[in-house]
Amino acid sequence: MSTLLHDAPGPRAKRTSLLLNIIAALAAAAGIIWILIKLASKGQLGAAHWAIIGDPTVIALLINGLGATLLVAVCAMALSLILGVILAAGRLSRRVWLRVPARVAVELLRGLPVLMLIFFIYLALPLIGIVISSFWALVLGVSLYNGALIAEIFRSGVNALPHGQSEAAESLGLRSSQIMRYILLPQAVRSMLPALISQLVVIVKESSLGFIVGYAEFARDGNAVVNYLGTLYALPVYTEIAVVYIVINILLSQIATRVEKRSRQRYGRAAQQVLDTE
């Protein structure tokens, strides 16, 4: 842990620490017991009440929703990677007429709520004759925002490389597109990989916005279950959903950490802390 702030504890510090541990544990236990009593008094703790999360119909519906969520996440990841590369190439370009529009697009997409992007696609595209399903509205909305973020990850990954790399390539006579393709991107991708995987967590979480355009993903299916059974069952059903989200996202974060550790071992230099706002 953070050995940084504390020296090795002596006998007195050990005693204080033990005392604080006991107090904190008691406080935490008291809090949990209070919540449980509160729940029990509202009839939320009955075994029959929680049995609903094992109900085959509910589980079937939720698995369906989970599949839909993962489908959105995978599609959005692919699309936002493509968009991110295009936007990053624009932002890194030497030509002003490519750089400025890319910059504007990134700033706009980063500044608007994903909800608005989804809504915009869902409402505005049909007006010009393109009818779009709620699935694609969701995927496109999520991809637009994450594409802008991924573009920034790419850009800072490329910028973080030592200047000598592109200078050496230039002096060998490579064109700037070749430098990007053969020299900069392969090295940058390595250092960006953890940040890109962390971005997957954001995408998985954002796919839950689908309930607003009526796309039947995980969160919305949970909501449908609750609407059908009554809000009395909101606690068990949403708890189940929350746990699944937590497990998926912690797994993704673990993968990101592991990749980061491995690339750090393999390539010596710390994988640059690429901007990772989320």
Place this chain on the structure above:
Amino acid sequence: MLQILSALASGFLQTLLLVALTFVIGLPLGVLVAIMRVSPVGVLRGVGTVYVNVFRNIPLPVLMFFSVLVLPQLGVDTSFFVLALASLVVYWGAFFCETVRSGINSVDLGQVEAARSVGLSSGQTLIRIVLPQALRSTVPPLIGIVIQIVRASAVAGAFGVTELYASMNGVIQHNADKVILILFLTGVFYLVITIPSGLLLGRIEKKAVFAR
């Protein structure tokens, strides 16, 4: 047109209020949890870690479902605004915590050693020496989080809070012929907050005003 604008403006004010309150309540919460996470007391560390890992990984809409549908059943009787605010605070509190914690970890070890060697206790070291420096280096990521909160606050609009996004929906329903205009205006309202903050963030990072 004026009607549309005034409806959107009142939604905009609600959004600002929601964001400001989330920041004002969420940041101290984040600092508190960050202190717990670096404390030598194991139980506090555990509680902090569980808090962060739980709330950072649940999608905000799911948290809102919890607070809007579950809390009222447990006897919490309050407005949608407060319920939505509660989920925004616990959600962003986890991100604030991680930002502050990485700020704490970025403080030079020599600072701590010097403080300890002049006889400050570890609590004093944390509060007087480490946190002031840590918070200064967290200014840029904190601005980033505020931009995120502005964007995420739109989710509250789907849960009965009449902030900007919900106002936009309401206005669209009464002026179905002006959808594009309304979407455009709403976008401008959001960008009025997010783009200047983003530019400010870029400037601060470039100048490294806050670097030690």
